[in-house]
Amino acid sequence: MDYLYLAIDGGGTKTDAVLFNSTGTIISRTIGSGTNPNGMSFNEVTLHFKKLFANLLLNNSIKEIKGCFAGLSGSDHPKLIKKLADCLREACPLPIHHLIVGNDGMNALWSGTNGASGLVMIAGTGSIVYGIKHNGASFRIGGWGYLFGDEGSGYSIGREAIRHVLMTFDHREQTTSLTIALSNYFDVSVISDIVPIVYKCSKDIIAGLVPIISREAEQGDHLAKQILSDASKELIALLQSGLDRFETMPHVVLVGGIWKCRLIRETICTAVSVPLIFPSCPPVYGSIAKCVNEWEKKDEKLLFSLKRQLLKND
Template sequence: MYVLGIDGGGTKTKGIIAKSNGEIIAEATVGPTNPNSVDKWSLKKELQNLFTLLKQQCDSCFFQLKHVFAGMSGVGHPTTKEMVQKILVDLLPDHVHVTVNIDAINALYSGTLGKPGIVQIAGTGSITFSINHDGLSDRVGGWGYLSGEMGSGFALGRDALEAAFLAYDGLGTPTAISNFLLEYFQAAKLPDIIHAVYQEKNQKERVASLSKIVMRAADNGDQVAQGIIQKNAVHMGKSIACLQTKRFSKKDRVPVVLTGGIYNRLDLFQAIIEKEIRQHQLESILTVPKMEPIGGAIVAAWREEGVTVNSSFVKVFTR
């Protein structure tokens, strides 16, 4: 028996057919399938392409698929989710069960192996998402960079720019962030970086990349940088506590999966997040998953069929 897990994003889309013991039958990567960034026709073409590549590796397996779980970015809206679901059903043999859901599920299950819990994703953007014991899901955040999105790489980078320019203007505390920005942009004075920031086609990514500067300055004991990390980490803690309060019992030690580039520096955030959660009289177990998100998609597919993956599965999908 096989399932297919799909991890769909705005840059690329990965699909893996696997057994519950982790044996990989077929694996392929195609282009973007985020319905907010590609049109319906391109989306269908990419998925068609994915299936062709997978079939080339094992044609018979493809027709023995039990379940396809597609964890996709950009399918938060019910209409969009239905649209993607219909495309997948049309492309797959009649007997295959198809589930489409947001990509946060992949991230959550990559850490909880299909169990309920909370996932906090802090990459360029940020979102906190939960599935509880009754299968109910909820979220906070993830409303995009124009709505603040504290805890995201973008928010950290924007805070870095703001702090540096406030210091430059004589309105804020001097900070090591300023020098690191000059070094990063190879600029002589701060106003010279403006052009480089705004000229960049993907301004959001560029600003998010500056989050590394905040971390470096914090490592150097810079108090402004440490303040930025404090503020953002407290928000992460609040977001987790919010979902834990709303969707879990007070006594639950809820698994909380932390993923995304920001958590490469878990050491800077962990204690602050944990303290904030404790201040809400809650307990949780923070983990950074060793498995790739695509592993979580396959876990989700097996879970839909009532199957729990075993330890050899985890070994295969651990990076």
């Protein structure tokens, strides 16, 4: 019998959903608005899911969904997990027979391990380590947000660059090429004019400085090199704290935009003496892997077929 499954990866800025069947065909995929309840009401979360399902299920004569795994950010507490599950059931126009809601870190991990246990470090706008042991026990380290944590993250790197170029404006540090680079990025003629801009802009705008800092570091700017070196040390410490939780060496997965920075990536790979996995698939593949492992008896051929389609269309 041909069963239908729903895989969801939900974050603060976007939600990725894939509908597929048990014969190995991806029927549809939709990317919609974020669904993190920490940034909106549960009514808004439900509304975003409704819009997502309206596009995902368009022109499909589907009557029911056998199973759904939704890895959602902001689901770190049993009460939140229940509320998010209620949002999903209310929003979906079709009955979902089996629904599991978990942390979006699970998707990130499983996108590199095909659903197996291990450790993932997510380094994008923010940073966090999430682990699942062989016995199923899970833990998280970091991810406390830009005010109290997110060490080594894109926001942290961008903030440090801004802080240092403002110090050069005060003649407390030597001016480097970063001053001109940041002036161009924020479109200001005097570097001090970025202050009212950065206090109003979103975190991803500040994190967007990472490619610029990386470029200047590659071209020899000593300040850019130091900022990336300091971020690497923070990420190494974060990763090591996760590895210390395991009795035996786990699979280690690295996910997020920070790993596009060659200097950071090479520093981490040199410092950590374990094989590192950089997933080729987006995190929603981790949710697909969970569905297959949970309800299709870990069918490797099925999983391979779905992964190939996802890579082809991503």
